[in-house]
Amino acid sequence: MDNLSHNTSRGGEKVVSADVSNANSGEKTLNVLVIRGSFASLGGAERELLTVLRAWGERWQVSVATLGLTEGAMELAQELDVKWICPQKPIELPTDSISEIRGRASKFATKAWKKLAAQNNSLIAAINNADAIHISVCRGSLEILPLIPKNKPIHYHCLEPPRWLYEDVLHKEVDGKPKRPMWLTNFIFSKQRRIDRKLVRDLLARHGSAISGNSHHIQENLGKFYNIEVDPNLANGEPAQRDNRGRCKGASVLMHVVDxxxxxxxxxxxxxxxxxxxxxxxxxxxxxxxxxxxxxxxxxxxxxxxxxxxxxxxxxxxxxxxxxxxxxxxxxxxxxxxxxxxxxxxxxxxxxxxxxxxxxxxxxxxxxxxxxxxxxxxxxxxxxxxxxxxxxxxxxxxxxxxxxxxxxxxxxxxxxxxxxxxxxxxxxxxxxxxxxxxxxxxxxxFTLNVQADALERLLKDCIHHAEEQ
CATH class of the missing domain: 3.40.50.2000 (Glycogen Phosphorylase B;)
Incomplete structure (x- = not known):
């Protein structure tokens, strides 16, 4: 099996190809497109996603689209059985003070996804061919939504609502003292909060979409920050209720795991x-x-x-x-x-x-x-x-x-x-x-197969309700 076997350059787009094995013989292999805004920070969320992709690539046909695939992330991805779609050079979203106040990063990301799609048809082809799309929360992730047809099943793994928008803990010094008056922090990020909430509303307005936190704690936060239903009794990978049009009414849970x-x-x-x-x-x-x-x-x-x-x-x-x-x-x-x-x-x-x-x-x-x-x-x-x-x-x-x-x-x-x-x-x-x-x-x-089973239940629920409409 050739894992990440070759890099080819097509119109400014980097594509890394790999063979895909079918772990579920006798059953149609799901074609899953994974979206993440960037892997640049290479923190816990990025590393965890790179870890679970090991199991996903063995079970499904997987493509990953991102605006920022750094060298460090590529090194960790060498053994993955997936196809990467990304710009030749990682795109950095603006983070200066004026951009934060005006919410420029979201517009920048939307344009970046459209530019990536225009450079070559690999991204659009991956979207169209996918049985379901799995979006991993990150700056610039949900901004791909305008490129995705309304009837395409989407699962949004919101590991955490952007904490800098909704919580004060990231706006404190190491000893707990505020970095700036909290009223000023709330003002600086007010437009970004509105943008984030609108993106989530637009997502959940689609039949066959779903949103999950990575714990019951985050499930509760999703309900609080996005005004959606929360059933704390839902098990890992258990779909939330939907309305009669197949639209998701609440948050599910998809827990992290380790290899x-x-x-x-x-x-x-x-x-x-x-x-x-x-x-x-x-x-x-x-x-x-x-x-x-x-x-x-x-x-x-x-x-x-x-x-x-x-x-x-x-x-x-x-x-x-x-x-x-x-x-x-x-x-x-x-x-x-x-x-x-x-x-x-x-x-x-x-x-x-x-x-x-x-x-x-x-x-x-x-x-x-x-x-x-x-x-x-x-x-x-x-x-x-x-x-x-x-x-x-x-x-x-x-x-x-x-x-x-x-x-x-x-x-x-x-x-x-x-x-x-x-x-x-x-x-x-x-x-x-x-x-x-x-x-x-x-x-x-908390193993790879436990999470893959849970995600497959959520993806198939999205597919089922998208097909019903």
Whole structure:
């Protein structure tokens, strides 16, 4: 099988081709077009999509259209059995202050999709030939809608409504102080919010369309921000109700997953030989995510005060935020090691050697990190909020703990709960008990095939209701 076997240039458009196998013999293979505005940031959402495409490419005939396929994303996509449709040069949407106020990025993205379609017919052909279209939330994703026929089935995986538009956590400094007055933030993004809501309304006005969050927490937010129905009892991949014209009335849930093969129980040679820089030189916990208030880095650091444990932070951050968190760590006497993004082998090595995986992230949409920790038997200690609650609530592995008040002292009751959790995570009997329960929890709910099955149910529901009209 030739995976990403060749690149061809056609009128300024880059097309990467691959053979496709039929995983479901005896049944027509679905032709699925995946849309994502960009892979440029290559954060958790992009990496998760690149991971699940492994299973999708084996099960369906898959094409992926994007305005921004960077070299880093291409490196991770080398083993994928999919066809890529994208510009020769990744397109960057405007993010300057004036563009934010005027909502220029949306218009820019709409024009970019039309330009890509005009340069060659591969995009339009992929749209027309697709049995269903799967749109992954991102700046510039929904702006492709004008190119898609009204009767084409569409599933919109809204991993999270754009958080910078609807929540304040991205508009705070690393220590929780607002970057600017909140009234000003609300004003700056008011036009973008209107544009985003209109795009979602236009999507859901189509029969055979659907919208899903990546957790029941995000499902709830979809209802709140877009004024649609929410049934919290819907299972993963269970379609929401529709009206008599086949239009979706509410939000579904399509959970994130991991490739369990990326998290083996025993270290392989790549992991053993992986180099960590800086390398922790005393017991530590790991937190994953770019340094910032939204990821709870400051609060995780403070939760360690007086425990004798250090903090290994993975995911980089601005120079200013690194300086702030390092200075605060020194002030409260907590060792800290700040690291950039790591290779999979290096990340496994760091996590496997940790006392625990920890996060105080604010309103985390889903939270892959507790799943990754449980997969290799490392204690997962997470704030009982957002997607973390739904990921871990019935795992019988690790702990969900309340958030301590900002700048809480060591004698605070909730801070004591965190200190007790860190002690439990160092108890070998408890670690084994959690490890024995953790991996089966992951294997039963959060694997590639589990998600592919769930998405297929949602796509077939979209197809069914589009065909009825």
């Amino acid at each position: 369990i093969s990326d998290w083996p129980l025993e270290p392989d040679d790549k992991e053993i030989n992986a180099q960590l820089s800086p390398k922790p030189d005393r017991p530590y916990v790991v937190t994953v995510g770019r340094i910032g208030w939204v990821k709870g880095t400051w609060e995780t650091l403070h939760s360690l005060s007086g425990t004798g444990l250090g903090l290994a932070q993975v995911g980089g951050g601005s120079t200013e935020d690194k300086q702030k968190i390092t200075a605060e760590a020194k002030r409260i006497g907590v060792p800290i090691w700040t690291m950039p993004r790591l290779s999979q082998a290096a990340l496994r090595k760091l996590v496997r050697g940790a006392v625990a995986m920890v996060s105080h992230a604010h309103g985390e949409p889903f939270g892959l990190t507790p799943i990754e920790a449980m997969a290799i038997g490392i204690p997962a200690l997470f704030v009982d909020e957002g997607g973390f609650h739904w990921t871990m609530k019935d795992a019988n592995s690790g702990l969900l703990i309340e958030r301590a008040p900002l700048r809480a002292e060591a004698y605070d009751a909730i801070t004591k709960d965190w200190h007790q959790a860190y002690q439990m995570a160092q108890n070998q009997e408890i670690r084994k008990e959690w490890a024995d329960a953790g991996r089966p929890h992951v294997e039963g709910k």
